[in-house]
Amino acid sequence: AQSVTQPDIHITVSEGASLELRCNYSYGATPYLFWYVQSPGQGLQLLLKYFSGDTLVQGIKGFEAEFKRSQSSFNLRKPSVHWSDAAEYFCAVGAGQAGTALIFGKGTTLSVSS
Amino acid sequence: IAGITQAPTSQILAAGRRMTLRCTQDMRHNAMYWYRQDLGLGLRLIHYSNTAGTTGKGEVPDGYSVSRANTDDFPLTLASAVPSQTSVYFCATTDRGYTINQPQHFGDGTRLSIL
Numbered sequence: 001a002q003s004v005t006q007p008d009i010h011i012t013v014s015e016g017a018s019l020e021l022r023c024n025y026s027y028g029a030t031p032y033l034f035w036y037v038q039s040p041g042q043g044l045q046l047l048l049k050y051f052s053g054d055t056l057v058q059g060i061k062g063f064e065a066e067f068k069r070s071q072s073s074f075n076l077r078k079p080s081v082h083w084s085d086a087a088e089y090f091c092a093v094g095a096g097q098a099g100t101a102l103i104f105g106k107g108t109t110l111s112v113s114s
Numbered sequence: 115i116a117g118i119t120q121a122p123t124s125q126i127l128a129a130g131r132r133m134t135l136r137c138t139q140d141m142r143h144n145a146m147y148w149y150r151q152d153l154g155l156g157l158r159l160i161h162y163s164n165t166a167g168t169t170g171k172g173e174v175p176d177g178y179s180v181s182r183a184n185t186d187d188f189p190l191t192l193a194s195a196v197p198s199q200t201s202v203y204f205c206a207t208t209d210r211g212y213t214i215n216q217p218q219h220f221g222d223g224t225r226l227s228i229l
Contacts, residue, residue, distance in 0.1 A: 009154075036220075041222075042222060042223075043118075043204055043220035043221055043222045043223055044157075044204070044206075044220040045220075046218075046219075090156060090157065102159075102218060103159075104149075104156040104157040104158075105156055106154060106155060106156040107156050
């Protein structure tokens with residue numbers, strides 16, 4: 001069965017420092033991978049997605065993620081974190097079957113310290 | 115502005131009562147989904163609909179029902195609410211119902227508390 005693991009429940013990063021949020025997936029074929037961000041009291045907003053091709057994908061708000069098939073990972077990165085990046089981040093994998101939806105990780109909460 | 119509208123924004127409900135959460139979209143997306151979000155559990159799929167007239171069960175469908183009479187509306191009904199259904203509920207859409215190649219768009223959620 002498909003699954004997504006986000007090993008870090010909570011991460012604190014200093015403003016201006018770099019960020020990496022980890023995501024590991026379990027899937028039998030080429031996955032469709034997504035990163036979403038959720039600000040408090042809001043819905044989810046898509047940051048970036050990977051379907052095929054270049055394994056380094058660029059997203060909005062200066063985020064990028066790299067697909068590594070050998071490690072079954074899709075880690076999210078940002079070179080310099082801003083205070084406004086404090087939010088909860090969800091990694092998700094597409095199940096690859098018609099009529100099914102995304103499977104989400106349990107999320108990583110990012111706090112940004114000044 | 116095009117998007118997904120969920121109503122109500124929040125609700126406190128007595129256990130045993132019937133409740134319908136509304137979701138309306140104006141993007142003409144084929145597929146619609148209901149998720150619940152619980153602390154430490156992420157988002158879990160309750161029900162989905164590939165297109166008007168069809169629905170399917172997700173990971174946690176028990177205690178919930180849905181209908182899809184038209185493209186725009188996808189209401190979620192709790193026939194007899196129980197405290198374990200206290201959660202934040204998100205409606206989402208995908209603009210190609212038979213693939214997951216397109217990202218899902220999310221509403222702002224309904225915060226439901228069952229007492």
